[in-house]
């Protein structure tokens with residue numbers, strides 16, 4: 001089956017860096033999964049051309065598939081991406097009502113850009129191709145495609161949480177977005193909770209339940225386990241001085257990730273368990289993200305002040321509790337960290353899924369996973385040490401437990417999590433979605449056939 005995939009982000013972008021033209025690969029779990037689907041059967045990927053040289057490549061062949069780019073002016077980018085997608089929808093779908101920007105101009109740009117995507121899809125889709133739309137930036141697209149007469153099967157995958165219906169209802173455009181999404185034939189979420197919340201939103205805001213329910217499915221995104229569990233060339237072990245244990249985290253800079261809380265939990269660990277001080281180093285890797293949004297610039301300052309204050313209070317000439325890295329690390333470095341860490345501290349305040357926790361489980365041989373109860377991945381990683389990221393005493397206690405856990409318990413917990421991650425990997429995810437879409441298509445064709453036969 002050939003796919004036409006639509007995403008806001010692109011798999012690659014063309015950039016001029018230091019006078020040289022370069023092709024930048026936009027890595028990350030979603031792009032990896034979708035590239036795999038593209039490579040299997042060819043197909044077309046419609047995405048945003050945001051690289052500074054992408055204008056030269058509106059349409060190109062890459063790695064066995066076609067990339068078609070949608071372009072935005074700087075005003076459209078600000079209205080669609082900064083103001084509405086990241087300023088209104090992102091905080092809404094992560095329960096941060098106070099951070100939600102409510103401006104009508106943002107929504108107008110959001111509509112306008114969804115229309116641009118719709119036009120690009122109409123121009124490029126082939127008969128019989130399956131259209132697969134991703135995430136909160138493109139909620140209006142399925143309905144816009146139907147309005148343009150597109151009859152291809154439409155799938156939508158929602159990558160972030162779907163909040164409780166009474167919370168979702170605070171969005172002025174709540175009904176419009178729902179109508180947009182339910183024009184799809186199939187909608188997938190990472191957890192049962194998000195599916196339930198979505199259905200309740202349809203019921204309470206649109207009075208539609210029965211006709212939507214059959215379109216909703218839960219498939220939690222898997223990872224490329226052969227990569228993470230394998231033995232990459234040039235792997236190096238990171239060894240800390242004096243046999244210190246390595247506590248690791250890696251996240252995009254985002255308020256949903258609870259980075260300040262994690263630093264405070266480390267401070268709490270040292271206060272509650274003074275004997276643990278000097279026996280660990282917390283390596284906190286923070287990847288730059290949405291660097292054009294003012295709020296994210298302030299967030300970085302707040303985090304750095306907290307990390308600086310904690311290090312200032314507890315460091316001495318031989319030890320520093322937090323080693324803070326604000327940069328993107330290479331895939332190889334990431335693997336080295338995953339393999340070398342004794343503990344992964346994955347404590348977002350809320351997260352649609354959280355791929356890092358799955359990657360760590362696949363990569364580690366003897367590490368302990370501490371995982372937020374509010375990450376979608378916590379539903380499938382039952383043997384992790386679960387924490388409420390707002391409860392800094394609990395996080396400190398679990399850190400202490402993790403640092404002192406015996407090998408048998410570490411192995412026991414890891415085995416059951418590895419089993420789940422290995423079984424429900426990226427190939428499982430793609431195959432489940434594809435076979436479910438096949439089944440829905442057969443059902444639809446079957447009912448069309450029986451209608452024809454009765455007339």
Ligand code: GDG
Nearest residue numbers: 028029159287327328329330331334351352353354355356
């Ligand atoms: C959204 C939802 C949902 C990160 N920094 C580096 C790096 N990464 C890679 C990780 C992982 C991916 O990026 C991050 O994925 P997450 O799932 O953890 O988080 P979001 O970016 O917020 O993703 C989330 C996801 O969509 C999928 O549906 O799980 O809830 O918010 O793959 O490894 N990779 C390298 N260097 C870095 O510095 N090499």
